[in-house]
Amino acid sequence: MARNTLSAGASLVAAVICAFAALLQMRVQDPKTPYPSMAPVDQYLMPDRDAEIALARSAAPDAISGDATILVLGRHGYETAVEGKNGFVCAVERGWTAPADNPEFWNPKNRSPICYNPPAVRSVLPLIIKRTELVLAGKTIAQIQEWGKAAYAKKDLPTILEPGSMSYMMSKEAYLTDDGGHNLAHLMFYTPVMEKAKWGADVPNSPVILLQTGPPEPFTVFLVPTGKWSDGTRAPMPK
Numbered sequence: 001m002a003r004n005t006l007s008a009g010a011s012l013v014a015a016v017i018c019a020f021a022a023l024l025q026m027r028v029q030d031p032k033t034p035y036p037s038m039a040p041v042d043q044y045l046m047p048d049r050d051a052e053i054a055l056a057r058s059a060a061p062d063a064i065s066g067d068a069t070i071l072v073l074g075r076h077g078y079e080t081a082v083e084g085k086n087g088f089v090c091a092v093e094r095g096w097t098a099p100a101d102n103p104e105f106w107n108p109k110n111r112s113p114i115c116y117n118p119p120a121v122r123s124v125l126p127l128i129i130k131r132t133e134l135v136l137a138g139k140t141i142a143q144i145q146e147w148g149k150a151a152y153a154k155k156d157l158p159t160i161l162e163p164g165s166m167s168y169m170m171s172k173e174a175y176l177t178d179d180g181g182h183n184l185a186h187l188m189f190y191t192p193v194m195e196k197a198k199w200g201a202d203v204p205n206s207p208v209i210l211l212q213t214g215p216p217e218p219f220t221v222f223l224v225p226t227g228k229w230s231d232g233t234r235a236p237m238p239k
Helices: 012-023 049-057 118-123 125-136 141-153
Strands: 069-074 077-082 089-093 112-116 166-169 186-191 209-213 220-225
Touching: 049 069, 049 077, 049 089, 049 112, 077 125, 089 125, 112 118, 118 125, 118 166, 125 141
Parallel strands: 069 089
Antiparallel strands: 069 077, 089 112, 112 166, 166 186, 186 220, 209 220
16 A cells, blocks of 8 residues: 555544544643643554554454554554455554644644545545654644645645545544543544535534534544444443
């Protein structure tokens, strides 16, 4: 799978961290940024490769993740640890996939297992891969943002979202934020840029939540809580 073509902009799990904060009615942020800069790279890495593979697989039910390609984070970006056969790709994302203004962008504790379905692998995952490479190459948030705008303008990034793109984030072991319960079992759906009213998002008693919408990204991201973890056990729902 090609790794060197793409990324930028705020990410998906990224968006999750931001929206998740709102969902759980988080505390008012301290005026000081809790993570003002990137920590040493070692703090973002998982020394046990097998543990990272297992955590990545936990994002989706075994029937899906068991045959998926698994990526693990190395010092220069994501590396393929397991070649899959069903077209899904699972990985453990870090806090820097969040929007640039998220106070936990550099949180070294963040561990966000995610499994992308085949359409999302082709049109969404490349953003995450390249963004991670830029972070580990020492680029600043501002530099990453500017690169993203230029990449979309030059069509170095996918400018058309493949229909049916979605991802699983149902890991019981995820750590999405320092606030609240740290976690939320959910699915993410990527659509062409559209108003949230078309999905009935963010209205009373609707389970659909708007996470983010472009531009510069050519998509809108909706989150839907599942109420259960990937192992089938019950998971709390957001209030």
